[in-house]
Amino acid sequence: MIIDRFAQKSGIAVVIPEDEDDLWSLRRLIRPGDSITTDTTRVVKQKGEFIRPNKGNRIHVNVALIVLDIRLDNSLGRLKIIGKVVEASDESVSHGDHHSLLIYPEKKIAIKKKKWSDLEKKILLSSRNEPGFLIIAIDRREAGFGRIKGTHLKTYPEVESGASGKIYSGNGSTNQNYYKKILNVIQSILRNNEDIFICGPGSIKNIFGNICRSEVKELVGRIYIIEGVDIAGDDGVRMALKSPNLRKLLQKKKIAQVGLVLDDVLSKISKDDHRIAIGLNDALKAAKISAINYLLISDQAFSSSIEEKKIINLLNLTETSGGKTYLVDSSTELGLQISSLSGILGILRFSINL
Numbered sequence: 408m409i410i411d412r413f414a415q416k417s418g419i420a421v422v423i424p425e426d427e428d429d430l431w432s433l434r435r436l437i438r439p440g441d442s443i444t445t446d447t448t449r450v451v452k453q454k455g456e457f458i459r460p461n462k463g464n465r466i467h468v469n470v471a472l473i474v475l476d477i478r479l480d481n482s483l484g485r486l487k488i489i490g491k492v493v494e495a496s497d498e499s500v501s502h503g504d505h506h507s508l509l510i511y512p513e514k515k516i517a518i519k520k521k522k523w524s525d526l527e528k529k530i531l532l533s534s535r536n537e538p539g540f541l542i543i544a545i546d547r548r549e550a551g552f553g554r555i556k557g558t559h560l561k562t563y564p565e566v567e568s569g570a571s572g573k574i575y576s577g578n579g580s581t582n583q584n585y586y587k588k589i590l591n592v593i594q595s596i597l598r599n600n601e602d603i604f605i606c607g608p609g610s611i612k613n614i615f616g617n618i619c620r621s622e623v624k625e626l627v628g629r630i631y632i633i634e635g636v637d638i639a640g641d642d643g644v645r646m647a648l649k650s651p652n653l654r655k656l657l658q659k660k661k662i663a664q665v666g667l668v669l670d671d672v673l674s675k676i677s678k679d680d681h682r683i684a685i686g687l688n689d690a691l692k693a694a695k696i697s698a699i700n701y702l703l704i705s706d707q708a709f710s711s712s713i714e715e716k717k718i719i720n721l722l723n724l725t726e727t728s729g730g731k732t733y734l735v736d737s738s739t740e741l742g743l744q745i746s747s748l749s750g751i752l753g754i755l756r757f758s759i760n761l
Contacts, residue, residue: 408432408534411515418520420531424512427706428557430479430486431734432534433510435719436527437477442519443488444471447508469496472506479709486510526727537661538600541593542653544636544643545607545615550589553644554596558662560648560738565640566592586618594623602629604656606636606647631656648739665733665741668701672752681761684753687717689761693753694721697728701754706736708750721751 409423424430437443446469472490480487488508492500500506510516520527539556552563568585593603603619603626605612612632619626633656636647647653648662657663675683684690684699687708693699702725709715722732735742745752 408531410531410535413531415523415528418523419517420519420523421515421517422531423515424510426512426556427484427559427736428734429512429534430484430510432530433486433516434477434479434715435530435722437474437488437518438520439474439476440521441474442471442493443474443490443508444469444494444517444519445508445510445515447506466497466499468500470494470500470506470508472508475505478715484511526723529726537659538602539598540602540604540657540660541597542633542644542647543589543593543603543605543607543612543615544639544641544647545589545605545612546609546639546643547611549640550585550592550607551640551642551644552592552596553641553647554601555648555660555662555739558665558733558735558739558742560644562641562644563592563596586615589615590619590622593619602631604631604633604647604653606633606650606653607639607643608637645740648741661733662739662741665703665735668703668733668754669741669744669752671701671754672703672748675754681758682755684755684761685751686749687714687721687751690751690753691717691721691724692761693755693759694724694728694730696759697724697730698755698757698759699725699728699730699753700756702730702732703745703752704732704734705742705745705750706734707742707746718751725753 408425408429410420411423412419412421424433446467448467470492471494472488473493474488474490476489478487488510490506492502492504492506495502539554542553542555544551548568550566554561566588597603605616616630616632619630633647633650633653635652636643636650638646654663654666672683684693690699690702704718708718725732735745737743737746
């Protein structure tokens with residue numbers, strides 16, 4: 408989350424969510440009664456005795472709403488806020504009208520509260536995201552690209568060399584064109600301070616790593632070679648995320664921490680260790696007595712508005728008592744594993760009767 412401005416005394420925070428994790432943070436931050444200001448569109452119909460009815464014109468307008476309700480949509484790709492208009496930049500939008508806003512990554516919004524609680528301030532400031540990173544899975548025929556931000560994996564179209572077999576290995580012109588296309592993709596998707604992890608069979612990953620360092624000076628010191636992943640393309644990107652070698656390099660990254668917590672959960676299940684909570688009801692019981700040390704929640708857990716409110720309460724209870732929470736989406740195998748185990752997993756500080 409980019410925090411453009413935070414003035415606690417006046418109760419205003421201006422933020423730009425960057426990914427799905429940030430939408431989850433905003434879902435926890437924004438409450439009924441808060442004021443939200445942002446750009447939106449509104450359909451305005453002309454009225455009059457001699458005007459033919461039509462669908463109206465869609466106009467761009469800056470509005471401020473008093474929040475009445477807020478929810479994540481089913482895909483978790485956007486946040487829906489329903490409220491009452493208190494200010495508008497266009498006179499065709501009347502004060503008191505009900506309006507819904509759709510908040511998605513890269514959309515700037517201003518949040519105003521009467522008072523920011525300690526927990527809300529903690530959620531806001533801790534949402535300053537760690538840099539993402541790229542995974543390139545390359546061989547002599549194709550290259551796959553994956554960008555990981557938080558726990559979300561976004562893949563991009565593969566690049567193919569257009570050659571194969573022994574003919575390819577001796578065709579320097581084809582090699583150079585292939586590498587150039589890959590470099591162009593990297594430069595178009597790479598963001599500031601992001602590292603690149605290159606994997607794939609044979610020596611081509613090392614060759615391409617050296618080309619990156621020599622062609623783009625800004626990448627020196629930001630390129631790492633991952634051994635042990637012998638598949639290229641999208642499959643190679645996903646396999647790299649399971650690699651112990653990559654996990655060692657990503658110890659401080661959120662996705663690596665989630666992997667360690669999930670490993671601990673699976674270990675406790677296999678040993679019949681009762682210091683775990685599986686499912687929303689058991690996790691809520693544990694959270695109410697400050698028993699949760701780590702909490703994993705998959706995006707698949709957000710199945711209804713009622714459950715959503717319970718999950719927000721679970722997250723808040725866990726963090727208030729010093730627990731660590733991880734929201735994980737199912738774009739990676741980690742998220743799919745958590746979803747298959749009810750979507751909500753807690754590691755407890757002590758055993759309790761659930």
